[in-house]
Amino acid sequence: FDIANQFSKAVGELRRKEEGYRIKIAILLYWVVKKAKYTGSYASALGYCCAALEILGLPLEPQEEALRSSNPILHLVQLLYEQLAELMYLRADPIKAKSIFEALLQHTTDVTQRSHLFNNLILMASSVANHPEAIRVYKVALLDLGVPEEETGLLEESKQKAINARLFDDFTTSLGTRPIADLIHLPLCKDPIQLLISRTYASVGFVSVIT
Numbered sequence: 416f417d418i419a420n421q422f423s424k425a426v427g428e429l430r431r432k433e434e435g436y437r438i439k440i441a442i443l444l445y446w447v448v449k450k451a452k453y454t455g456s457y458a459s460a461l462g463y464c465c466a467a468l469e470i471l472g473l474p475l476e477p478q479e480e481a482l483r484s485s486n487p488i489l490h491l492v493q494l495l496y497e498q499l500a501e502l503m504y505l506r507a508d509p510i511k512a513k514s515i516f517e518a519l520l521q522h523t524t525d526v527t528q529r530s531h532l533f534n535n536l537i538l539m540a541s542s543v544a545n546h547p548e549a550i551r552v553y554k555v556a557l558l559d560l561g562v563p564e565e566e567t568g569l570l571e572e573s574k575q576k577a578i579n580a581r582l583f584d585d586f587t588t589s590l591g592t593r594p595i596a597d598l599i600h601l602p603l604c605k606d607p608i609q610l611l612i613s614r615t616y617a618s619v620g621f622v623s624v625i626t
Contacts (some may be wrong), residue, residue, distance in 0.1 A: 432458070438491065441495070447460075451463060464495060496515055497515075500516050501535065530560060
């Protein structure tokens with residue numbers, strides 16, 4: 416943190432450094448952001464994140480140019496903006512957080528990242544008791560992941576029981592008839608679509624209990 420603090424204070428000077436050096440500093444600050452966030456130091460994490468974006472010459476609001484696929488550091492830029500949005504949410508600014516998540520959704524086709532962004536939007540909406548919005552995002556997310564449209568009404572039809580049944584069916588299907596001893600070394604599911612669909616269903620479970 417001491418080193419990161421020095422970099423944060425020298426943003427103006429670092430902006431004049433060559434790009435490769437600035438990218439290395441931004442990567443370092445990204446990992447410091449994650450560490451600070453996990454220890455509950457949200458204000459510090461937000462400061463480091465803003466510093467990393469500023470060192471890269473990026474505004475706090477995602478711009479189309481920075482999120483183009485031709486950007487050689489696109490992945491780093493996306494990671495920093497995701498952290499910024501999560502920190503905005505944790506710092507009680509859900510409107511800005513939602514704006515950043517939606518901007519990222521518009522400029523990414525990566526299915527893993529899209530699912531992660533959708534899940535964050537669902538959890539944000541449910542945490543402020545905006546359950547209709549959580550359900551709307553839930554439906555959009557499942558359609559985006561390739562779930563048949565007729566299945567997206569699952570939440571209203573039978574609520575928590577239906578969600579639990581879907582998760583249980585998916586789980587038991589993946590396990591099959593293998594004995595417990597075999598499950599200790601069960602390989603992780605690597606099918607991205609199945610992982611993301613299950614994660615999305617799970618993230619909306621809380622909403623289904625309340626609505």
